[in-house]
Amino acid sequence: MRTLLKDTGSIFIHCDKSGEHIVRAILDQVFGASNFQSEIIWTYKRWSNSKKGLLPSHQNIYFYSKSKNFKFNTIFTSYSETTNIDQILQRRTRDEHNKSVYDKDSSGNIKNGDKKKGVPLSDVWDIPYLNPKAKERVGYPTQKPILLLERILKLVTNEGDLVLDPFCGSGTTCVSAKLLNRNYIGIDKSSEAVELTHERLVNPIKTESNLLKKGRDSYVNVDKDALSYLNGIEYNPVQRNKGIDAILLEQYENSPILVRVQKDGEPLDQAASLLAKAMKIKKSKKSILIQRAIENNLFENMIDFKGMKIVLSPALQISHLIKKS
Template sequence: MRSLPENFIDLIYLDPPFFTGKERKAKSRIRPSEDSFEDNWASDIEGYMEWLRPRLTETRRLLISTGLIYLHLDWHAVHYAKVEMDKIFGYDHFINEIIWRYRTGGVSRNMFARKHDTILVYSKTSKFRIDPWKEKAYTKSRYRKAGVVNYGSGKAEFFSDSRGVYNFVNASDVWEIPYINSQAKERVGYPSQKPELLLDRIISSSTQPGDMVADFFCGSGTTGVVAQRLGRRWILADKSRGAVEVARIRLQDVVRETSFKKDYQEIKINECGQNKREVKREQGD
C-alpha cells in the first residue's frame, strides 16, 4: 500500500480478517493445493486494532477526493473499527452502515442467531460520488395506478405487477444476498469468498467505468472479477500466495472473456515485501 501514490484510487473495498480466532483450510477447485486461512491472534482485540489501524490510515492517503471506502467486518470487531474510522476519516464523513443479511449458519439455543455482516462506508471528503441502486417500493394506496404522477417538487413514475403498484426508490441499507452455495458456478472453495452480487452492488453504485478499484485483502479475487466485468481498473493484494494465485487464475479467465483486444499481457504477481503480494492486470498497447 505504501508503494502506491496518493490520491490514486476511486474505491477501496477492505475485507480483512474478522478477529474470529479461527483457522480454516483453503482448498480451491481451481488450485488444488491446500492453504491455511488464518484469523488467529495471540493478542486481544486491542492488539488486533493495533494491526488494523495503520492499514486503515493508509487507505485515506490513497483515495481521491471523491473516493469511498467500504470496510467489511462482523460483530467481532466492527464496533472497534467504527471508532477508528471516525478518527481517521472524520465522524462527519461516515456515509452508511450496510447490513449484509444472509440465511446460512447455525442457530443458537441461548441467543439470537447471527445472520449478518456489517459494511461501514466512509468518504474522504464531503464531495463523494455514490448512486444507490434502486429497488421496488409498493404503495399501500388502493387508488394508485401505474403511470406518471406530478408533484410540486417533481414527478414519480409508477408501475404494476402481480403484487401491486410500485415505484423505484433508493435501496435501503439492509441487503439480503444469499451466501454462495456449494453448487454455485462462481464458487471456488476459498473460505472467505464473497458473492459477486455483493461486490457488484458496491462497485456499480460507487464508481464509473474506468475508475480504479482496490482490494488489499483480496482473497479469491472477487473484487477484481466484478470490477473487470464492469469496465473498471483494479489492483488487488493479499499476503497469501495461495489466495493471489487463485485470484490470478480467476482474473485471467475473466480478462479473456471481457477484453476487446486480442493482444494483452498475462496477469502477473508482483512481490511487494515479505508479507504482501499484489496482482495486477498489465494491459496491452
C-alpha cells in the same frame, strides 16, 4: 487507504462481529464521523444452527467517503407491495396550512407527477450467501459473493475507475471490477490468495442468483388452501415437493410426520402413492392424508400404505353426517 483515495473516492470495510465495533470507531477517527455514509446490513437466509441464542444472518459493511464530494450513483429499486402507486404518481403540493395535498389544475383535476424511478436502494441488502455448491465458490473460507461487490462498485464507481482491495483474499473485488469494466489492484499477503485471484481473473465465474432475479416471493409456492387444514397444529410448510404439503413439528418415533392434502381432481390412491413415496425418502413412519373428495373402494386401495392415516376433511365429514341422518 485514506491517503491513496481520490477526493471523490469511498471505502467499504467489512469485519466480522468480533471487531466491527472497533473498526467503526477507528474509521471515525481516520475519515471523520462526518464522512460516515452508511452502515450496510448484508442479510441472507441461513440454515438454523443448534447454538444457543439468535441465529446470525447478517454482516455489517461500513461505507465512508473521503470527502463530501464523493461519487455516488443512485440505484433505484421497486416500490414495496404496500405502496399505493396511484397516489405517488400524482403531483402533490402544500396548502395554506402547509399540509401535503394533491396538486390540481384550474378545472380541479389532479395533476400527474414526474416519471417515478422507484425507491432509492436502502442500506439493508438481501444478497444470498454463496452456498457450498455454488459454481462461483473457489474454496476460500471468507469468499464474498460477486453480487455483493458488484453492487458496491456500481454505487461509487463508473467504468474505467480504479478499485483497490488491499485484502483481496480470493479476489472477489478484482473479479467484480473486471466484470464491470473497472480497473483494479488486489493485494494479499498470502501467495495462495494471489494465485487464486489470478486464476479467477482468467475465467471469472459468477453464480446467478435466481432468488434475486425472481424475488423471494416466487419461491413461496406452498399450497395455502392445503395448509389451512392444519390451522391449530404446529407444522413447517413444505415447498417444491410433489408428495407433501407440510411436516408436523411433533415427531413419531424419531421420524417426521408428513401431511398431504388431497388436491382438486386428484384420485385418493394417487395422493397416497405420492405421500408413500415421500415417506420412503424422508424415512417417515407416520403420515396423514387429508381426504377431500368422496371415493368408493377406499379400503381396497389403501391397504398397502403402512403408517399412513386418512383423515376426512371437515367438509367431507359434514356431508357424511348429513347423508347418515
